Amino acid sequence: MEWVLGVGAVALLIFFCAVAVAGYLVFDQVRGSRLLQEGYSAVQNGELNLATAKLAAALQRRLTKVDMSYAYANRAYCHYRLGRPSEALRDFDEALRLNPEITWAYEFRAAVHLNRGDHDKAFEDYSETIRRDPNSSEAYFQRGRIALARGDTALAVRDFRELVRLNPQEANVYVRLGEAQIQHEELHGALASFESALRLAPFHQLAPAKRLHVLRLQGREGEAAAGEAQALREVEERTAAQLSSPTLDATFKESYSLLQEGLAAARAGDHPRAIEYYRKALSGKLSAENVSEAYLNLGHSEVQQGEIEQAQADFERSIASDPSNVAAYLSRAELHERLGNHQAVADDCTTALLVDPNASWGYLMRSRAFRNLQQPRRALEDLTRAIKLKPPAVDNALNDLAWLLATSPDQSVRDGRRAVETAEQACEMTKWERAAYVDTLAAAQAESGDFGTAVISQMRAVALVEEIHPSRAGMEERLQLYREQKPYREELRSTTTTASAPVQ
Known part of the structure; x- marks a missing residue:
């Protein structure tokens, strides 16, 4: 009888232990789900450090495989936004290993690869994004840029046409398509694309110059010269109207005038005076675009004065103010070329050409870098592409x-x-x-x-x-x-x- 009672007690103990374990597991899963939801909310609110902590805590709890995959994917996104590319890649890789169906994770992982300069892996992930989501504008845009940098002009044209399909009222996408069509030697199509951009945005910053470039490539020099003169008059008229506006900030007017004085001094060869004007302009109030141009021109005058280190710092400030300023990347590349930093030249030219694939000077300078890096075939490709663009x-x-x-x-x-x-x-x-x-x-x-x-x-x-x-x-x-x-x-x-x- 005692033996039976002993067995019963053990069985009862095992039962209670099982209930306790099950209760703990349920509690752990509930707690994990709560931390996961708190992490998602923090991501939505832009509280990325808090989100990272919550998601890390959730991953220490019992989660389903799907929940784990989204926890890793969201934490990877936080790392990406916080400038932690290695951690972002690690978490994106794990998220997609657990759940290959998270389409947006491919797109963001591609962005991390692109920022790290790994264009091949970025291309693969953008291609996978497009396969899973044929309406991803970002994936078409970025894959088109990479394709153009690789010289795959046919794919670039196809991707930018898809971009136009998805964004038919956006002038910039027509400009991108036109740039690819120039490279693909579809000059008639390129002209039509730039004209479409101008219909949507008559004062577009790039489209007028791109259109004139196509006219020159077609041998229509007279039309190009007339268009250039007209564009210059329009810019001068708009600038004068903006500066005379009573609503314009007086500090901005003064800074802009100083910037123009600096440009005039530089054209006259008086670089010490130009430097003085540029620095005064930068101490005032300018738009981000004007700040970038001011630092760029300041750097050019500093180069003329032999102030190479200061010029390099100012070219970097120009890029920081406007990451789309192609001239700033190419100016910094020229400094790297002077110093014999050939890989840095190639890197800056590559970045510039991703922004503007028709920047012929970028191909010329990068070709010299490739020669010095013992990559003559790549130099040959760049020179061939530069000549097709008929640079000055x-x-x-x-x-x-x-x-x-x-x-x-x-x-x-x-x-x-x-x-x-x-x-x-x-x-x-x-x-x-x-x-x-x-x-x-x-x-x-x-x-x-x-x-x-x-x-x-x-x-x-x-x-x-x-x-x-x-x-x-x-x-x-x-x-x-x-x-x-x-x-x-x-x-x-x-x-x-x-x-x-x-x-x-």
Whole structure:
């Protein structure tokens, strides 16, 4: 009997323990759900640090698999907004491992990858977002930008057309489509896109200049010149009207006038005075766009005065004030180029080209960086794209392309016949008066095996430079090579030098 009672007591104890455990688990799950809801509310209210703490506490409780996935996804979003990319990626990865159906998590994870410069992973996540949600404007926009930077112009045009479908009343999307169409050589379509943008926003900041650029690409110089003059008059009239408005803040008027005085002084070559005006303007009241322009122009004048470190700091302030200021990225890239920081040049140019894929100077500068980073094929791609855009210094781009085709250490890049054709174009555009261009032509002729003509061209190049010119010695060395029936090759470049020498 005692034995039976003992067994009964043990059974009863086990029962109560099971009830207690079950109660604890239910309580833990309820507490976890409550913390989860508090975390979601904090996210909605923008209290991101509080949300992170609540979601972390919820993840320590008993949650369903689905609840865990959303807890990780929301905490990842908080990390992203708080500038913690590594933590954001870790949590997005875990959220999508637990629940691959959270479409918005792919889009935000793509944004983290994009901010970290990992365009390939960003492209994959934006593509997955589009597959799951064909109406995601952000995914089409960002994937289109990446596609354009990669040179996949057909995909970029398709993505920006989808963007137009989703946002038919937004002028900026037509501008993006037009930029892609220029790259894809759909000039008629590009012109129509920019005109659509102007119908929606007659005073759009970029569309007028883009439209004029297309007219020039089409060879319609007269129309482009007339349009440029008209656009300038309209800008001057609008500026005068704004400054004369009685509702405009007097401090803003004064700062804007100082900014204009600085620009006038810089145009006159008086950079110390320009710097003084810019700094006074920045101490007053300006719009974010004007602040960015003021820092940009201040940096340019500081460069002229040899104040390189200060100029770099001001270019960075210009970018911080307006992250879409392409000229600021390219100006900072030029400073990096002076200092031999070739990867930084490539990075700044890449960012600028994501903002404006038709910024031809960005392709030219990045091509030089790629040459110095021992990536001649990427340099070739950039030079080819720059020339298609017909930049103001197209002769310089043609010469760079011909030099690369003639002298690259990468045999797969060299093309003597194309190098000769390209170099001749550059020489003809400058009436055969640029020694460097004739020097390039000689290298191209030597690469083609036409050493006799190369010797004649090189002698002409040498004759065009003074004896004390620093480039003359190299030209004379190449002349001797051609006489010996040897082509010229650039050495593989390190990331810190631009020196080159012939292959013996």
